[in-house]
Amino acid sequence: xxxxxxxxxxxxxxxxxxxxxxxxxxxxxxxxxxxxxxxxxxxxxxxxxxxxxxxxxxxxxxxxxxxxxxxxxxxxxxxxxxxxxxxxxxxxxxxxxxxxxxxxxxxxxxxxxxxxxxxxxxxxxxxxxxxxxxxxxxxxxxxxxxxxxxxxxxxxxxxxxxxxxxxxxxxxxxxxxxxxxxxxxxxxxxxxxxxxxxxxxxxxxxxxxxxxxxxxxxxxxxxxxxxxxxxxxxxxxxxxxxxxxxxxxxxxxxxxxxxxxxxxxxxxxxxxxxxxxxxxxxxxxxxxxxxxxxxxxxxxxxxxxxx
Amino acid sequence: xxxxxxxxxxxxxxxxxxxxxxxxxxxxxxxxxxxxxxxxxxxxxxxxxxxxxxxxxxxxxxxxxxxxxxxxxxxxxxxxxxxxxxxxxxxxxxxxxxxxxxxxxxxxxxxxxxxxxxxxxxxxxxxxxxxxxxxxxxxxxxxxxxxxxxxxxxxxxxxxxxxxxxxxxxxxxxxxxxxxxxxxxxxxxxxxxxxxxxxxxxxxxxxxxxxxxxxxxxxxxxxxxxxxxxxxxxxxxxxxxxxxxxxxxxxxxxxxxxxxxxxxxxxxxxxxxxxxxxxxxxxxxxxxxxxxxxxxxxxxxxxxxxxxxxxxxxxxxxxxxxxxxxxxxxxxxxxxxxxxxxxxxxxxxxxxxxxxxxxxxxxxxxxxxxxxxxxxxxxx
Numbered sequence: 001x002x003x004x005x006x007x008x009x010x011x012x013x014x015x016x017x018x019x020x021x022x023x024x025x026x027x028x029x030x031x032x033x034x035x036x037x038x039x040x041x042x043x044x045x046x047x048x049x050x051x052x053x054x055x056x057x058x059x060x061x062x063x064x065x066x067x068x069x070x071x072x073x074x075x076x077x078x079x080x081x082x083x084x085x086x087x088x089x090x091x092x093x094x095x096x097x098x099x100x101x102x103x104x105x106x107x108x109x110x111x112x113x114x115x116x117x118x119x120x121x122x123x124x125x126x127x128x129x130x131x132x133x134x135x136x137x138x139x140x141x142x143x144x145x146x147x148x149x150x151x152x153x154x155x156x157x158x159x160x161x162x163x164x165x166x167x168x169x170x171x172x173x174x175x176x177x178x179x180x181x182x183x184x185x186x187x188x189x190x191x192x193x194x195x196x197x198x199x200x201x202x203x204x205x206x207x208x209x210x211x212x213x214x215x216x217x218x219x220x221x222x223x224x225x226x227x228x229x230x231x232x233x234x235x236x237x238x239x240x241x242x243x244x245x246x247x248x249x250x251x252x253x254x255x256x257x258x259x260x261x262x263x264x265x266x267x268x269x270x271x272x273x274x275x276x277x278x279x280x281x282x283x284x285x286x287x288x289x290x291x292x293x294x295x296x297x298x299x300x301x302x303x304x305x306x307x
Numbered sequence: 308x309x310x311x312x313x314x315x316x317x318x319x320x321x322x323x324x325x326x327x328x329x330x331x332x333x334x335x336x337x338x339x340x341x342x343x344x345x346x347x348x349x350x351x352x353x354x355x356x357x358x359x360x361x362x363x364x365x366x367x368x369x370x371x372x373x374x375x376x377x378x379x380x381x382x383x384x385x386x387x388x389x390x391x392x393x394x395x396x397x398x399x400x401x402x403x404x405x406x407x408x409x410x411x412x413x414x415x416x417x418x419x420x421x422x423x424x425x426x427x428x429x430x431x432x433x434x435x436x437x438x439x440x441x442x443x444x445x446x447x448x449x450x451x452x453x454x455x456x457x458x459x460x461x462x463x464x465x466x467x468x469x470x471x472x473x474x475x476x477x478x479x480x481x482x483x484x485x486x487x488x489x490x491x492x493x494x495x496x497x498x499x500x501x502x503x504x505x506x507x508x509x510x511x512x513x514x515x516x517x518x519x520x521x522x523x524x525x526x527x528x529x530x531x532x533x534x535x536x537x538x539x540x541x542x543x544x545x546x547x548x549x550x551x552x553x554x555x556x557x558x559x560x561x562x563x564x565x566x567x568x569x570x571x572x573x574x575x576x577x578x579x580x581x582x583x584x585x586x587x588x589x590x591x592x593x594x595x596x597x598x599x600x601x602x603x604x605x606x607x608x609x610x611x612x613x614x615x616x617x618x619x620x621x622x623x624x625x626x627x628x629x630x631x632x633x634x635x636x637x638x639x640x641x642x643x644x645x646x647x648x649x650x651x652x653x654x655x656x657x658x659x660x661x662x663x664x665x666x667x668x669x670x671x672x673x674x675x676x677x678x679x680x681x682x683x684x685x686x687x
Binding site for chain 1 (some may be wrong): 365370399415451452455456457459460461463464465467468469471472475476478479590594600601632634635637638639640641642644645646649
């Protein structure tokens, strides 16, 4: 440690802290869609990772199209592509709810199996359409490079972008669930389906659109990931366990819990990986989560509603 | 004693199903297949242990475990550790920096046999560990969860996370576990070469007999009062709890039983296939075991075996000729088994064939008894 000067240590602290924050925004983005689908609706969507992959491939396709046909628009395509990622994932989610999920609301374990099957099918379709190799989108210039407040501190711009996006999406989800008329209906439906139906809410429509919105958010998350990692047919499935753990650990019905759990998991993991190896850091984090969950099964933040 | 046997066989219809399965496994397969294919079937049958365990845990207990591969892996790794130690004796590892330790440890600059490996020099301890390690771990997991009334989906997700953790751990600790390659180059069991054809035949038969034995034990459990309680609490847990039963204990029992059954399968896997690697214990293999049980029928022990054989046969056949179709097909199976035929092959049998078979049996029985009647009349 003697080799480091005080300012070096400060730079390490800032950059390590930033890498923790950037992992936090990744986990949060992944978990937000699931927090709606699993946390609010109680549907186990094992294909959630594949909806992220849809978003990532959408960005890839947009970047290729723009590069070939409208090279002058390269700096701007990303904004449009994110909206595209949301829309495509939304539409696919809508169709999946209509054909599959709506028959299974009363059988959660079967939903798990069916959506796992769905994820296998989607992975194979990705592989047929985009090839088995990992691809990455050509990013606009403003996402490349890094920000250097001092000569020693080096913060990548794409990391900042993911963080900004995660804040924006979280804000949007909070507004949607707790401030909009639609969110009120969603919460009413999940809390008491029969009563919600009795007061004139079309619960089936609510289910379908809510599920689709959750999928759309997963698409946006996938779109953001293309700025930091490449995309392959099975990339989504790598995230699924982490994503579920974030939501469960946070207390499945609490959105604030999801944010808190993403933050604590990300910070724990990035600190631990600094001291241990990458794999062991992850193992210790996951073990701790599971131990805490065994002692406190309802997660960090319990929803105030009795079920 | 006779009544006990009757229950283990599963009354008349169960006994016929079991007999048919026994004939297929122990007679038809060995006669019809060469040793390479038979060894492959033997490998599938070790997965069937996990599937049978899942029928108990999921079909009857109502607990969907997505970590069945974990326990399969514990059994397999315990056996592999013993075999590996036997294969790494001083003479065959003389060229290593540290002779007498497994080769992968030498590659990873480990110079001393780790503590945890020491007891696996003894075969008796290994057999004990194959049962005890998964039993202990499944007990800790299930007791912690079920005593706090965590169940259903949460339990499934946590078992899945455990499968993920264990894979990362095994892959990460290369010097201790052999990493991603697993434990390979296994040669002898107490001096008996397990790679010869005759050994493979013998192991196949031992495996088949064990599987049938496990099914009979499961039948015994299911036909007892315990089995009826399991069904009751799967359907209306609260009602069983209010009747004065400690529901958690029954769930823990089933979960542990399923874990031990899988572990036996894992140990047999190592013996027959000759290696153990993390690719068999992770999330994907664990959830594939669920589909074996689901295709066979989540309520049928015998069905689980057929389900395992059919899915694995399909996997081998498809991935040889159309690898890209297999995943689509597998996905469709998951969806189909949930949406179209939730009780799997056994359900199809129940609804289409069972009545006919019963009628046929009754007719045979009637013919027999009337024959006896004739004999009695003639004698008088």
